[in-house]
Amino acid sequence: MTVLSVVTAIHPGALPYLGAAYQSLTSQVLPDGWTWEWCIQEDGVDVGARAALPDPTDPRIRIGSSRKGGPAVARTMALARSTGSLIKVLDADDELTTGALARDISALEAHPRIGWTTSRVLDLMPDGSLQEFEGDPAPGLIAREAVLTHWREHHRPQVHPATLCVRRDLVTLLGGWMALPASEDTGLLTALSVISEGYFTREPGLRYRKHPGQSTAHPDHGQGAEWAARMSIIEARADALAALINHS
Template identity: 65%
Template sequence: MKKIISIVTPVHGQGARFLSEAYTSLRSQSLPDGWSWEWCVQEDGSDVQASAYLPDPANDPRIRISASRRGGPHVARTMAFARSTGVYVKNLDADDQLAAGTLARDIAVLEEHPAVGWTTSRAVDLLEDGSTVSFEGDPAPGRLPRGTAYGFWVEHRRPRIHPATLCVRRPLLALLGGWMALPASGDTGLLLGLDALADGWFVGDTGLVYRKHPGQITTHPHHRAGAEWEARMSLIQEHADALRAWSGLTTDANCPPGAAGWEEPDTKGPDRWRRGMHQRSGYEQA
């Protein structure tokens, strides 16, 4: 029986028109032997009609389309996760594309490093004229020790690594309840929750082509300022601080792993999710 990696895609508004390009990027992925993908497309509302934008999805059994009551993209992602079956869960928004080799790289990291709970990767912006823009400031490729994403976010109120590139072990994502149910930034909330509980891994190769267009949620005037933004940021920090305290990390953003005041938690206590993760994924108990 093949192992499954689940790709979850919320679809709403103008994003549906880009689904065929997302599908093309999925079909181009080469997976390791013994692996297959499933694409859980979640319509955010009853009027999306995602199948109209795909070339006869009934002919590809890997595509699974469903609809739920409108709740925003992060609720739709979580509903797609609820329908998925994969041991690893990968985000792909309807208007974005996976770069060649992305899924194989995510799988390789999580298979080779059982203590790593999640991966993220380099992203480039796709502009309306078809050109792409890359950015400096990514971390060095390799392991991201637990707790290291928090300090940058506290200082800048944005993550250093792109949360749209996340690939997560299923039990860890279930432990956090999926994406935070916010009108925006729910993926940032998930990233900081993952960061509080498990080491991550940054893949230095480009993993995501992130489309910039007028219809996306990040262009909304409330996305980066105002009362809604302040409430989102406050809850994301409270969520991260609670998880950090529960798992044995300090809430001091200036105290990275290994520094004075930081202590690795007892894996028999609050870090017990890790043992369950490996049991569920077929690994030896940590």
């Protein structure tokens, strides 16, 4: 069997949503010859992920913990424990839509030259309603550096990093997620876009939960000195990669 590793960082504030993430994962039907594992990494000790799961004995679930370091550290530690040839991101408070994993696998198998996939997102509001995410690109192949070009112009990703599925060798080549307090997934996606073509699936692949405890609700997330530093280093790394590749 070929393994797709789903990587999830978990902190105490996201525990109430972990069960819904699990249910969305168990509803996935994968192509013949494929299976998934769920690498949950607790950001700190005694977070309590096992107790928050409906079936903690599911053999596909692999829970680990490490010193508290934020989501970038937790995801990279989960990557270190994973065994899959594909790495799929799933935030602990989000939910996969029906068929999301099969569509990721299908795109990567149909286009051997691409390194990663993303998909459309529906915002899951506190009242349970779903809202569209504006500004999606056309479905299909995404040219190398297109995400970086969009980032330079808008300082936001062209596609949603919370839907990322990537070939293992590329995410390990880049060292996992950027060591940032937030936007670490955007940093990874932007760098990936420089070294490989990607793919965007128009069919929604994720319900992105909106709630007061999420990191994007923090006042420093979209403004101030920390925000400026994060934006600067994300762009600087992508620019350095682009310069290296284009002049090699």
